[in-house]
Amino acid sequence: MLVEMIDICKVYPPNVVALKHVDFSLERGEIHALVGENGAGKSTLMKILSGLIRPSFGEIRVNGQRVQINSPVVAARLGIGMVHQELALVGSLRVYENVVLGSEPSRFGLLQPQKSSQMVKQLAERFGLNVDVDAITQELSVAGRQKVEILKQLYRNVDILILDEPTAALTPQESEELFDEMFKLRERGKTIVFVSHKLDEVLKISDRITVLRKGEKIATVKNDGSISAAQLAEMMVGKRIELVSIKARRPAGDPVLVVKDLSLVDRTSGKKLLDGVNLTVHAGEVVGIAGVEGNGQNELIEVLIGLRKPTSGSIKIMGEDVTNLDPRQRRAFIAYVPQDRKNVGLALKATIMENLIMTHHMNPPLRRKWLLDKSVAKDFASRLIKDFEIVCRGPFEKVQNLSGGNQQKVVVAREISLNRQLILLDQPTRGLDVASTQYLRDQVLMLRDSSKAVLLVSADLDELMDLSDRIYVMRSGRIVAELDPRTVDKTVVGYHMLGVSA
Amino acid sequence: MNHVRPILQTILAIVFAFLVAAIFILLHRSSPFEVYGALYQYGLGSWFSFSNTLNAAFPLILTGLSASIAFMSGVVNLGQHGQFLWGALVCAVLGVYLRLPSWLAVPLLAILGGLAGAAWAGLAAFFKRRYRMDEFISTLMLNFLAEYMTLYLATYPFLDPKAYVPATRLIRPEYFMTGVFGVNVAFFVAFFMVFLCWWFAWRTWQGYEARMMGYNKLFATVGGCDVESDTTLILLFSGFLSGLAGALLILNGTQHRFTKGIGANFGWDGVMIAIMANNGVFQTFFYALFMGFLKNGAVGMEFETSVPSEFVMFLQSIIVLTLVGTRSGIASLTDWLRAKRELGKLVK
Amino acid sequence: MKKFLFLVVLLLSTLLLAKPSRVAYVINGSLGDQSFYDSGYAGIKKLEEDFKVQTRVIECNFDPSLYYPSLVTAAQWADVIFVISYGFEEELKQVAMKFPNKIWVNIDTVVQDEKGIISSVDYREEEGAFLAGVVAAMVTTMTDLAGINPQKIIGAVGGDDDIVIRSFVYGYEQGAKYIDPEVQVKVIYVGTWDDPAKGKQAALQLYAEGADVVFQIAALTGFGVLQAAKEVGKYAIGVDSNQNPLVPGRVITSDLKEVGKSIYTVFKMILDGTFERGKVYSFGVKEGMVGLAIDEYTRKILPESVIEKIIDIQNKVASGEIKVEPYRP
Incomplete structure (x- = not known):
């Protein structure tokens, strides 16, 4: 065994038990998938292995030697490196500079850019990583930057590479390429931990699979064809759930949101963030926005909700021109589930009630002239907690004490109960576990069936394909395609996202 | 439980702070019992001392509230000092020239002083709306302007030529506010303002918007709160409280006139109190009393034990620092202990 | 009647306090100026040596919020209070009214209260x-x-x-x-x-x-x-x-x-019984309190x-x- 983690426990102060007696092992030259819902303890386990946090209990052995991994530096010395979901690269530097950053080859105290560049190029070739080492890092795609991170670890001679949900922001094609590269790394004797909750990918590439649930290890299984996605899902969740959504297409109603020639130009760089966007969402339909992250989806949402003023173009909601209204006024028409619930969707230090009454507070019965009716607020919050099955100790608990899924339920409960005609959903299931995801998808379909207009932005293509009646694909701030998910294949959407012809 | 824990933490923190300070007193070769005895005797020991402590606290309550209300809304008003000075000056000058029956004049003067403070804070609000100037820097700079402008007005146009220091004339004696059993009426006004602030923050819908803005400004904006108006309102209200503190100091303090340096450290003490109080309204009241007690008792401590005044200020800082440190220290300590217990359950 | 009682109290208190043992020196500024305040401090120190009295100095460091508590505390502790009261004449009057049986000596300015409690040392x-x-x-x-x-x-x-x-x-x-x-x-x-x-x-x-x-x-x-x-x-x-x-x-x-010298002189008068409450002592070149070094x-x-x-x-x-x-x- 290359690595053995034995009887690992972790308690986060004050009383969050993240890991309970978990055993985990790695063999040389394997791809080991670590799967589990959010909050199952995957990240905690990997953070312990890579020295970011210390276990409360248990021991770790590397090559049979008992070790204390007190910091990432110690981990690197033992040959363990992690590529995080948030990539930590200096955007203005060239790729090879980022790779060697912190341990540059030098001679007599002078840097040797030529040598660095060559070394990194050789490294990339040896491990079959297809990346231009002289490119400016920020000009690369997410997939490209991920490769830089991997190279960075390889440059430091790691034997064990931990990839934390590496495919979350990739197109199907990019994911395929990554998998090929992972195989090449395995051939050259590297060991890879693949953290994911995309079961089909896990089954496709891994040699062994470890399943965690609620801080406990459920099983480690060999991936030799004897296990199915359904079985894995059952191990993860603990009960059998249907991962299908019913898509009963109904005729769309009147247009609710009409966006015409919407453009947004960044004032400092002059870059066109949105470039003549036209789109329509009708009552009773779900319209998806697909695209590689950073292609204008965020800006589109910000302009729609009124956080940024468009440079040109118009936005009409139910026939009314809202282009020049501020967010306060627009909220009379729009319900909005933001992508970043911690920074936009919620005030974490406030109570559940205070979070639930936001936006509702502007109108009676909650608002009575100067006052906010506390008893109405409490009843209102209690009702939503019950209706949306938010697991908590009561309306006065702080939102930061809730799990991610329940936090998202607070946002969704508030927005859906606003009963607005237009609903903007920006990555609503990101970071949610399977059960919460399913719950949310059901909600979206219910909204559609009650004749609301839903605009759904998601990086998860499966989700878009499952839920949307129509899909717009965005690239470089433009709508490049309008597709019908019933007639086209996922890969076609991917081609449009990347701008290559099929 | 929700309310008991912070109170216990505060008590523990204060006890610990005094213990730490005791070490320094011992290092200074004095007896902590004597020093604390004197602190108690002159700060709380008799009704006379206690009422003096309350009287020393009333400006601190108001400047503390001014800072707390602003900070809890995420508005960084650091201009308490300048707003206080304007409140004091306007009240002092009008108190000389205004001729009205005193039952009308006294509340009017207090309110006008508050409005002067609000207007001065309103300048910062205007700069923010019009020129997107951060109130953090504008309120800070406005302090210097207020300092020099009020001093100029007191030294030249409104100078009392018979005063030994730059000062305006005494306000009309019938406008002097009185006290009840030695406790200034101003203290009760400040006490009332504590309730008003609580009511505003926790019962009105704009108070709700302001607090949400303090938790997370983007959340409030996206949620439809009128962040600009709320910020302006908070700045005005916060300025009013500081201005009121200045006006009440003229009406019911010991000077009854605007003199050089009258602002003392009330503004910055208010900021410190807000920080100690975690921007809580009732906590602010408590810590303002605590500061008043330290201020009032410290001089007595100096007398009884002949420790130098620098040491008294040093002790005050030690107490405040330890207090704030201990409060968060206790929180993480209890967290750590609970984590240990949880782990104990897990591995037996 | 009220006035009479007041006088009796005054008289009694002067008799009882025939030998003052605690002296306070309350100043609006701070020591270390190597001139005015330090000169007074030297006089206070001399009282300690020559008359074996306890002394305390309170520096207000030009902070007006300290004036009142300093005076109140001084009045509670001391028998004789020498005050340099720039900017807090009002406070001095108020506190003196509350503690009329203490001996109040204001230095360098003239502060007069209605009841004649405070004496002043005025320099020409x-x-x-x-x-x-x-x-x-x-x-x-x-x-x-x-x-x-x-x-x-x-x-x-x-x-x-x-x-x-x-x-x-x-x-x-x-x-x-x-x-x-x-x-x-x-x-x-x-x-x-x-x-x-x-x-x-x-x-x-x-x-x-x-x-x-x-x-x-x-x-x-x-x-x-x-x-x-x-x-x-x-x-x-x-x-x-x-x-x-x-x-x-x-x-x-x-x-x-000569602030120190004046304090010393006045204190000696208190001991001699020649000191008068409410009086303004005018000191100049003639008295040797003002002059060139x-x-x-x-x-x-x-x-x-x-x-x-x-x-x-x-x-x-x-x-x-x-x-x-x-x-x-």
């Missing part, structure tokens, strides 16, 4: 400043002295623009005109009492405008004036304490205000003949032969 600072003006005017006309320019300009740096400082300036001008009516007096009020940097800046400005001698009337702020004199090679006159040795060869003399440092700068002339004028002021006009606001 015009007289001392007159002599300073005499010296300054003589020196600026002695063009053979190193560093003296032909212009007849002298200067003064004041703390605040207030009554006491104006009295100083008024006397200073009279003294200068007494020597030479053409001498021009330039004054800068810096507005602080504890910032030597600002004092220095003001003095440098005056020297640049042609002044040869600058009279500092600004407590610790004025220390900067003395430094400025050293820096540009001109002359200065100190105030309150003997500041001649602070910058040897540059401080010609100092206009003494002339020592070996002075003699290093000025020739003996000039010094003799100065001493002669000082004697004339003491005897009343030369009348110095008091300042009237």
Whole structure:
């Protein structure tokens, strides 16, 4: 065994038990998938292995030697490196500079850019990583930057590479390429931990699979064809759930949101963030926005909700021109589930009630002239907690004490109960576990069936394909395609996202 | 439980702070019992001392509230000092020239002083709306302007030529506010303002918007709160409280006139109190009393034990620092202990 | 009746407190100015040595929020309270009313309450400043002295623009005109009492405008004036304490205000029983409480003949032969 983690426990102060007696092992030259819902303890386990946090209990052995991994530096010395979901690269530097950053080859105290560049190029070739080492890092795609991170670890001679949900922001094609590269790394004797909750990918590439649930290890299984996605899902969740959504297409109603020639130009760089966007969402339909992250989806949402003023173009909601209204006024028409619930969707230090009454507070019965009716607020919050099955100790608990899924339920409960005609959903299931995801998808379909207009932005293509009646694909701030998910294949959407012809 | 824990933490923190300070007193070769005895005797020991402590606290309550209300809304008003000075000056000058029956004049003067403070804070609000100037820097700079402008007005146009220091004339004696059993009426006004602030923050819908803005400004904006108006309102209200503190100091303090340096450290003490109080309204009241007690008792401590005044200020800082440190220290300590217990359950 | 009772209480209390044992010295500023406040402190220390009394000093550091609590606390602790009350005359009156049986002595200004509780020590600072003006005017006309320019300009740096400082300036001008009516007096009020940097800046400005001698009337702020004199090679006159040795060869003399000596004198009167409540004690050159510090440092700068002339004028002021006009606001 290359690595053995034995009887690992972790308690986060004050009383969050993240890991309970978990055993985990790695063999040389394997791809080991670590799967589990959010909050199952995957990240905690990997953070312990890579020295970011210390276990409360248990021991770790590397090559049979008992070790204390007190910091990432110690981990690197033992040959363990992690590529995080948030990539930590200096955007203005060239790729090879980022790779060697912190341990540059030098001679007599002078840097040797030529040598660095060559070394990194050789490294990339040896491990079959297809990346231009002289490119400016920020000009690369997410997939490209991920490769830089991997190279960075390889440059430091790691034997064990931990990839934390590496495919979350990739197109199907990019994911395929990554998998090929992972195989090449395995051939050259590297060991890879693949953290994911995309079961089909896990089954496709891994040699062994470890399943965690609620801080406990459920099983480690060999991936030799004897296990199915359904079985894995059952191990993860603990009960059998249907991962299908019913898509009963109904005729769309009147247009609710009409966006015409919407453009947004960044004032400092002059870059066109949105470039003549036209789109329509009708009552009773779900319209998806697909695209590689950073292609204008965020800006589109910000302009729609009124956080940024468009440079040109118009936005009409139910026939009314809202282009020049501020967010306060627009909220009379729009319900909005933001992508970043911690920074936009919620005030974490406030109570559940205070979070639930936001936006509702502007109108009676909650608002009575100067006052906010506390008893109405409490009843209102209690009702939503019950209706949306938010697991908590009561309306006065702080939102930061809730799990991610329940936090998202607070946002969704508030927005859906606003009963607005237009609903903007920006990555609503990101970071949610399977059960919460399913719950949310059901909600979206219910909204559609009650004749609301839903605009759904998601990086998860499966989700878009499952839920949307129509899909717009965005690239470089433009709508490049309008597709019908019933007639086209996922890969076609991917081609449009990347701008290559099929 | 929700309310008991912070109170216990505060008590523990204060006890610990005094213990730490005791070490320094011992290092200074004095007896902590004597020093604390004197602190108690002159700060709380008799009704006379206690009422003096309350009287020393009333400006601190108001400047503390001014800072707390602003900070809890995420508005960084650091201009308490300048707003206080304007409140004091306007009240002092009008108190000389205004001729009205005193039952009308006294509340009017207090309110006008508050409005002067609000207007001065309103300048910062205007700069923010019009020129997107951060109130953090504008309120800070406005302090210097207020300092020099009020001093100029007191030294030249409104100078009392018979005063030994730059000062305006005494306000009309019938406008002097009185006290009840030695406790200034101003203290009760400040006490009332504590309730008003609580009511505003926790019962009105704009108070709700302001607090949400303090938790997370983007959340409030996206949620439809009128962040600009709320910020302006908070700045005005916060300025009013500081201005009121200045006006009440003229009406019911010991000077009854605007003199050089009258602002003392009330503004910055208010900021410190807000920080100690975690921007809580009732906590602010408590810590303002605590500061008043330290201020009032410290001089007595100096007398009884002949420790130098620098040491008294040093002790005050030690107490405040330890207090704030201990409060968060206790929180993480209890967290750590609970984590240990949880782990104990897990591995037996 | 009320008044009668009050008098009885007063009388009784004076009898009971025949031997005061605790003395407090409450000042608006801070010690360490090497002049005014320190001079008083020296007197307080001397009381401790000579009469075996307990003493305490409370420095308010120019913080008006400390004035009232300091007085109240002092009144609770001490039998005799010496107060330098710039800016808190009102507080002094209020607290004295609450503690009428203590002995209150206010120094350097006149504070009078209705009931005659507070006594004051008032200095005729015009007289001392007159002599300073005499010296300054003589020196600026002695063009053979190193560093003296032909212009007849002298200067003064004041703390605040207030009554006491104006009295100083008024006397200073009279003294200068007494020597030479053409001498021009330039004054800068810096507005602080504890910032030597600002004092220095003001003095440098005056020297640049042609002044040869600058009279500092600004407590610790004025220390900067003395430094400025050293820096540009001109002359200065100190105030309150003997500041001649602070910058040897540059401080010609100092206009003494013997705060310590007055405290000592008044306290002795209290012990003797000759002290009177509510009285204003006026101290000047005649009583030896105001005058110039002339020592070996002075003699290093000025020739003996000039010094003799100065001493002669000082004697004339003491005897009343030369009348110095008091300042009237």
